[in-house]
Amino acid sequence: MADARELTFEQEFDGAICLCEGAFGLAGSEENHRKVLRGVQRALKPGSLFVLTVINALNLARRIQDESLFDPYSCTVIDHEEVHSPEGESKEY
Numbered sequence: 001m002a003d004a005r006e007l008t009f010e011q012e013f014d015g016a017i018c019l020c021e022g023a024f025g026l027a028g029s030e031e032n033h034r035k036v037l038r039g040v041q042r043a044l045k046p047g048s049l050f051v052l053t054v055i056n057a058l059n060l061a062r063r064i065q066d067e068s069l070f071d072p073y074s075c076t077v078i079d080h081e082e083v084h085s086p087e088g089e090s091k092e093y
Contacts, residue, residue, distance in 0.1 A: 005032050007039030015049045016040050028074075 005027060018040075027033045040050055064070040069078040084090045 004039065005035040007036075007043055009039075009043035011042070011045045013044050013048060015051075016044060017051045019051070019053050 027036055044050060064077065070076070071078075080092050082090050082092050
């Protein structure tokens with residue numbers, strides 16, 4: 001397993017695909033996202049294709065009712081749910 005921000009490949013691949021919905025958008029900061037993209041660029045042979053999917057933040061944001069529960073940069077939603085035990089105890093997570 002490797003960290004996508006630290007790719008060490010040099011023009012080794014004819015193409016790359018990142019279809020993990022959300023993984024790219026969770027690199028932590030703009031600089032970390034740029035590190036991923038620079039690493040992919042280095043790893044690809046000239047003229048190669050790169051397919052990238054990312055979180056559709058606008059679609060997600062449209063559905064958020066309480067803006068304080070959504071971080072638009074990381075596209076993270078904070079969700080609270082109440083869980084009930086068989087004994088009748090409840091706790092919010």
